[in-house]
Amino acid sequence: MDINTDYDVIIAGSGMGGMSAGAMLANDGYKVLILEKAHAPGGCSSSYFRKGFVFESGATTLIGFDENQPLWKLEKETGIQIPRDEITPSMSVWLDGEQITRYKDREQWIQECVRIFGNERGQRAFWDEAFKVSDLVWKVSLRNPFFPPQKLSEWGQLPLNNNPLDVWVLKYALQSVQDVMQKFGVDSPKFRRFVDEQLKITAQSNSAQTPFLFGAAGLTYTNYSNYYVPGGLLEMINTIRSFIQNRGGALHTKEGVEMITREGGKFTVQTKNKRKEKFTYNAPIVISNIPVWNMKDITAGEMSNYFMEEASDFDEAWGAITLGIATNDAYPENLPLHNQIHLNDGETVPYTNSDSVFVSMSKAGDTMRAKGGMRTLNISTHASPERWYSLNGKYDEAKQQVEDFIVKLLQQKLPGFADAQIEVIHTATPVTWENWVYRKKGRVGGIPQSMARSLLKWTPHETPFKGLYLCGDTTYPGQGIPGVTLSGLNVYSRIKKNHQ
Numbered sequence: 001m002d003i004n005t006d007y008d009v010i011i012a013g014s015g016m017g018g019m020s021a022g023a024m025l026a027n028d029g030y031k032v033l034i035l036e037k038a039h040a041p042g043g044c045s046s047s048y049f050r051k052g053f054v055f056e057s058g059a060t061t062l063i064g065f066d067e068n069q070p071l072w073k074l075e076k077e078t079g080i081q082i083p084r085d086e087i088t089p090s091m092s093v094w095l096d097g098e099q100i101t102r103y104k105d106r107e108q109w110i111q112e113c114v115r116i117f118g119n120e121r122g123q124r125a126f127w128d129e130a131f132k133v134s135d136l137v138w139k140v141s142l143r144n145p146f147f148p149p150q151k152l153s154e155w156g157q158l159p160l161n162n163n164p165l166d167v168w169v170l171k172y173a174l175q176s177v178q179d180v181m182q183k184f185g186v187d188s189p190k191f192r193r194f195v196d197e198q199l200k201i202t203a204q205s206n207s208a209q210t211p212f213l214f215g216a217a218g219l220t221y222t223n224y225s226n227y228y229v230p231g232g233l234l235e236m237i238n239t240i241r242s243f244i245q246n247r248g249g250a251l252h253t254k255e256g257v258e259m260i261t262r263e264g265g266k267f268t269v270q271t272k273n274k275r276k277e278k279f280t281y282n283a284p285i286v287i288s289n290i291p292v293w294n295m296k297d298i299t300a301g302e303m304s305n306y307f308m309e310e311a312s313d314f315d316e317a318w319g320a321i322t323l324g325i326a327t328n329d330a331y332p333e334n335l336p337l338h339n340q341i342h343l344n345d346g347e348t349v350p351y352t353n354s355d356s357v358f359v360s361m362s363k364a365g366d367t368m369r370a371k372g373g374m375r376t377l378n379i380s381t382h383a384s385p386e387r388w389y390s391l392n393g394k395y396d397e398a399k400q401q402v403e404d405f406i407v408k409l410l411q412q413k414l415p416g417f418a419d420a421q422i423e424v425i426h427t428a429t430p431v432t433w434e435n436w437v438y439r440k441k442g443r444v445g446g447i448p449q450s451m452a453r454s455l456l457k458w459t460p461h462e463t464p465f466k467g468l469y470l471c472g473d474t475t476y477p478g479q480g481i482p483g484v485t486l487s488g489l490n491v492y493s494r495i496k497k498n499h500q
């Protein structure tokens with residue numbers, strides 16, 4: 001058997017978590033091999049081609065480049081320049097016939113909230129607190145690469161890395177967003193609906209279940225610089241891929257990791273490609289960018305038991321229904337690229353419990369995504385994976401029903417869509433997602449925030465098996481491109497500390 005020993009680090013999965021760790025390591029001279037089971041790299045932050053158009057696989061909004069945020073650090077350390085254009089305002093929320101513009105400017109945003117929800121004093125106090133908490137959370141997150149602490153020495157490091165004056169923020173780990181809304185007197189039914197759906201896309205949870213510590217960052221997402229990647233997020237991944245390759249690394253697509261074992265201080269990684277050819281690699285360091293739920297199936301013995309135990313704490317997560325639609329450009333010029341559309345109060349998308357859908361559009365004139373004056377739309381909504389796996393013969397009918405419902409909803413509520421001609425439309429369910437990015441049960445978007453889980457209980461980046469690390473949205477700090485980038489940066493810091 002040929003064993004390839006060319007690489008210092010093997011990374012399983014090319015999501016943004018794995019790509020970030022890979023870029024930082026390649027920058028320091030490590031020879032990195034990234035193994036990706038799918039046809040294209042990037043996982044949930046990638047793009048795919050269909051009938052001449054480019055659609056986003058999952059993520060569409062992009063933040064994290066402002067000072068003290070993870071992609072800022074990634075670019076600063078490596079010199080990588082991710083191609084991007086700022087978009088402002090980045091988002092509108094459509095609620096009960098009103099357009100709520102999510103202005104980036106903080107004062108303008110507070111004024112918008114006052115216009116829609118009233119209560120100037122309460123709204124101002126709530127948002128001022130959210131901005132203060134969020135700015136500090138970003139800063140502190142980057143300053144503490146060994147969080148959650150896993151060793152006594154890392155606990156000891158915490159007071160040295162942090163300013164004692166910042167300790168006030170920790171109380172918000174124990175208060176939900178809803179608690180804080182009540183404290184500032186802004187917990188009206190309308191504001192709660194708005195906040196719950198905004199948190200659903202950033203925290204995978206609602207105001208009652210999201211600690212304000214995390215929720216503040218989720219709610220103020222649009223008040224940081226938001227970006228658009230011409231051609232789609234695959235361009236971001238390809239930029240990082242080229243950087244790694246230029247430094248002697250490699251990324252193999254269509255080659256899935258089948259088994260990771262450890263013997264004599266080295267890891268053996270067995271893989272299989274789409275032609276069923278098998279390969280074996282040896283390396284002292286392995287990073288898994290694969291969800292913790294998948295890990296027990298690609299490890300054995302003690303390792304498998306560890307991952308089974310770790311995953312049992314996170315037995316609930318969302319799946320997604322996503323649609324890619326290409327139409328002619330019938331949209332008003334000033335329509336933001338991202339739109340969250342609320343259903344009428346009490347209504348839900350069929351076969352889901354979702355009260356809203358999220359619609360992201362390609363920029364007018366982005367001919368890399370859509371040629372000839374066309375636009376592409378990526379639509380997503382939350383769905384329970386379990387429900388989609390138990391439709392017993394009704395799957396196709398359910399999928400069609402959801403597609404028809406969403407098209408009708410857009411005709412009613414997305415300006416311009418009723419006049420647009422649909423050229424391409426296709427729908428993906430959690431079942432499709434599992435076949436696409438191989439995430440168990442098609443669970444995407446990481447672990448939903450919960451008041452029952454302390455910050456310290458997130459799956460850590462270092463495993464008990466020396467040299468085996470985890471990143472991605474089922475590890476601290478959770479979902480989203482900036483979140484998984486931070487997980488990749490943290491894995492890099494641990495490797496630098498542990499393997500001199």
Ligand SMILES: Cc1cc2nc3c(=O)[nH]c(=O)nc-3n(C[C@H](O)[C@H](O)[C@H](O)COP(=O)(O)OP(=O)(O)OC[C@H]3O[C@@H](n4cnc5c(N)ncnc54)[C@H](O)[C@@H]3O)c2cc1C
Nearest residue numbers: 013015016017037043044058059060061257472473480481
């Ligand atoms: C519909 C949707 C919308 C979203 N919207 C946003 C948004 O607007 N903004 C935002 O910031 N975030 C958004 N997110 C969340 C964000 O996309 C994810 O949290 C993030 O991209 C996950 O990155 P990751 O590093 O955890 O890995 P993933 O993206 O999950 O990548 C893991 C990779 O591992 C590969 N893989 C799996 N098994 C194997 C194996 N055995 N061997 C080799 N490779 C394997 C997969 O194919 C995949 O490419 C969205 C997610 C979804 C699903």
